[in-house]
Amino acid sequence: MAQMSKPARRRRFPFHLVVFLAPATIVYTLFMIYPLLDSMRLSFFAADSAGNEFFVGLQNYITLFTDELWQPRLWGAFKHNVIFFLIHMIVQNSIGLLLAALLTSRTVRGVGFFRTVYFMPTMLSVVIVGFIWQLILSPLWGIAKGILGLVGLQHLFQPWLGLEGPALIALSLISVWQFIGIPMMLFYATLISIPDELIEAATVDGAGGWQIFWRIKFPLILPTVGIVAILTYVGNFNAFDLIYTTQGALAGPNFSTDIMGTFFYRTFFGQQLQLGNPTMGATVATVMFLIILIGVLLYMFFYQRRVQTYEL
Amino acid sequence: MNPRTSSLTRAVERVAAYAILLVATAVALFPIILILMNSFKARKAIFRAPWLPPLPETFSLIGYEKVLQRSNFDLYFANSLIVTLGSMFFILFFGAMAAWALSEYDFPGNALMGLYLAIGIMIPIRLGTVSILRLIVSMGLVNTRTALILVYTAMGLPLTIFILTQFMRQIPRELKEAARIDGASEYRIFWLILPLVRPAIATVAVFTMIPIWNDLWFPLILAPGEETKTITLGAQQFLGQFISDWNAVLSSLTLAMVPVLILYVLFSRQLIRGLTSGAVK
Numbered sequence: 001m002a003q004m005s006k007p008a009r010r011r012r013f014p015f016h017l018v019v020f021l022a023p024a025t026i027v028y029t030l031f032m033i034y035p036l037l038d039s040m041r042l043s044f045f046a047a048d049s050a051g052n053e054f055f056v057g058l059q060n061y062i063t064l065f066t067d068e069l070w071q072p073r074l075w076g077a078f079k080h081n082v083i084f085f086l087i088h089m090i091v092q093n094s095i096g097l098l099l100a101a102l103l104t105s106r107t108v109r110g111v112g113f114f115r116t117v118y119f120m121p122t123m124l125s126v127v128i129v130g131f132i133w134q135l136i137l138s139p140l141w142g143i144a145k146g147i148l149g150l151v152g153l154q155h156l157f158q159p160w161l162g163l164e165g166p167a168l169i170a171l172s173l174i175s176v177w178q179f180i181g182i183p184m185m186l187f188y189a190t191l192i193s194i195p196d197e198l199i200e201a202a203t204v205d206g207a208g209g210w211q212i213f214w215r216i217k218f219p220l221i222l223p224t225v226g227i228v229a230i231l232t233y234v235g236n237f238n239a240f241d242l243i244y245t246t247q248g249a250l251a252g253p254n255f256s257t258d259i260m261g262t263f264f265y266r267t268f269f270g271q272q273l274q275l276g277n278p279t280m281g282a283t284v285a286t287v288m289f290l291i292i293l294i295g296v297l298l299y300m301f302f303y304q305r306r307v308q309t310y311e312l
Numbered sequence: 313m314n315p316r317t318s319s320l321t322r323a324v325e326r327v328a329a330y331a332i333l334l335v336a337t338a339v340a341l342f343p344i345i346l347i348l349m350n351s352f353k354a355r356k357a358i359f360r361a362p363w364l365p366p367l368p369e370t371f372s373l374i375g376y377e378k379v380l381q382r383s384n385f386d387l388y389f390a391n392s393l394i395v396t397l398g399s400m401f402f403i404l405f406f407g408a409m410a411a412w413a414l415s416e417y418d419f420p421g422n423a424l425m426g427l428y429l430a431i432g433i434m435i436p437i438r439l440g441t442v443s444i445l446r447l448i449v450s451m452g453l454v455n456t457r458t459a460l461i462l463v464y465t466a467m468g469l470p471l472t473i474f475i476l477t478q479f480m481r482q483i484p485r486e487l488k489e490a491a492r493i494d495g496a497s498e499y500r501i502f503w504l505i506l507p508l509v510r511p512a513i514a515t516v517a518v519f520t521m522i523p524i525w526n527d528l529w530f531p532l533i534l535a536p537g538e539e540t541k542t543i544t545l546g547a548q549q550f551l552g553q554f555i556s557d558w559n560a561v562l563s564s565l566t567l568a569m570v571p572v573l574i575l576y577v578l579f580s581r582q583l584i585r586g587l588t589s590g591a592v593k
Contacts (some may be wrong), residue, residue: 014417014419016497016498016499017413017417017419019409019499020409020410020412020413020502021409021410021413021414021425023402023405023406023409023410024406024407024409024410024429024469024473025410025425025429027402027406027462027465027466027469028429028432028466028469028470030447030466031437031444031447031462031463031465031466032432032437032440032466032467032469032470033428033431033432034440034443034447035437035440035441035442035443035444035447036435036437036439036440036443038440038443038446039439039440039441039442039443042442042443095336098332099332099333099336102329102332102333103333105325105329107322107325107326107329108326108329108330108333112581114333114336114337115584116577116580116584117337117340117341118336118337118340119580119583119584120340120341120344120573120576121340121343121344123522123572123573123576124344124526124569124572124573125525125526125528125544125547125568125572126526126528127526127528127544127547127548127551127568128547128565128568128569131547131551131561131565132343132344132347132565133343135347135558135561135562136343136346140359141358141359141362141558142362143346143362146362146363177339177340177343180340185584208321208322208325209322209325210325230434234434234436238436238438238439240438240528240529241528241529244528245528245548261438264441268441268442269533278442278446279442281441281442282442282443285438285439285440285441285442286439288439289435289439292434292435292436292439293435296434296435
């Protein structure tokens, strides 16, 4: 649609334009764009013991990808982050879609109440959520064990956050618990915009709720599936707070919950035995930037163009 | 399909739908309620009967007393309030001005400018942290609330400008032209138009407020000092320190959680309306 905003017909230099645009542009450029670019520049530098920085070309990247101390940490963090992301995609986004579909199926009442409740954990700080679940999963308090006991599965309880295998899955599910409201709300918004006539016509033809969903609604929400996927991707590869809060900067046990965000923080600030290294930190940040950029570009050039958007 | 089976199917579908929704409600609410309830109980009751609400014989405020004695929760709370409100003011004010320029004036490079200001919607500001810290150090702003406000303003602007531009484009041209014919300056027209996008500004305000209030990363890196700690960082450190004191932990979690929950319940209708009307398009 063509936006018909007419140019203000002024011959003089448009000072008002500068006044309107300057504050936002200056703050944004200085505190967001410049640091992003400067971080990339720093990733090509290293510092000597006196703190003087000198150009080293791709040396930081070579170290990060090949050094026997760095490489396993990088791949570990990346691998855990991919698992973290996949669990969100599969569990969070499909349950979010299910809830949105039920809330818009016109068979239930109290939609406003359910919506408000499902979005509630999203409003809380990740720090608070991390501690709440740490308490619930704690063997000391026995809440999780008690819940399993209700269905006779008490013997399955383990201190999951402290075990190398299950810790990452447990943390992913905690994060799913918190953020499920976002996909739910985005799917809900798309689903309620589907015209009633379409659904009524299908109902008259004898289609049930299940059929209506898969044959009519689902194709119409495919663009939203893409938006949800890319938001999940960017959010997950940038996550930090939950792991830091529950497992500390070392992302224990034995780095089994280390993701890109905690790896970046440790590299930049250091921890116990390792000194902080700003230029290596900038290198890790640039790798994260590239990971996120690849995802965003794939979404923009493939998904957004391929998926047909139906005009409703 | 004959009508009887189809109405039976519908009934089954409805029961199943409610069952799923209610289970999800329980899963979403029980952790929050559990913490709230137990924060008002004595230590023994927390462990013996975690599922019971505080009863007269188990009621206790010991946790809250400890938290208020041992930490500066009131100071952290004030810091969070200053940082969040300060950032919001600049985000909304600067953002509305830029959105107005982009939506109203057809200058060369308008589309490019819009694209430039939108980069930050997808690229997280955290990735520039190494250089942000250097910049803040060189400006002498480490451990100040100003540093946080500046960074959060930069963080909130892209989405704000993007959303407000969409809304400002929908303002009828007649209104602006009428003002121009009356000889109003461009600044005056901006002020006249601003109230018309109030609902959009309210939506954006909520969107940008929550991540700022809840952020751990930048307070941890730019302002970890006792005087400038925000509630999120303060709670994180307090909880880490007193993790074995269950009364204190449960009470501090409740203290950090309740203001957000009250605000959310009060404004959830507006927030959800904003989410469902603007976010997808």
